[in-house]
Amino acid sequence: MLRDRKALLEHELKKAHHEAANMYLSLAIGGGDVHSKEYQDLKEKISSLNFDLQTINTLLTQGHQ
DSSP states (O other): OOHHHHHHHHHHHHHHHHEEEEEEEHHHHHHHHOOOHHHHHHHHHHHHHHHHHHHHHHHHHOOOO
């Protein structure tokens, strides 16, 4: 169960990072604000996904399945 959740989180993180990179590039080129609510919300989502992934990795390291 944890391994399935880990794979899902890794997939979601990859998508979110790709979206954030594109958004950042658009903001940088277009003179936008990286403090925009949309960009900050995406950063929060990535932080949350990273926290969940680290927690699952810890549990897997401890032998939980």
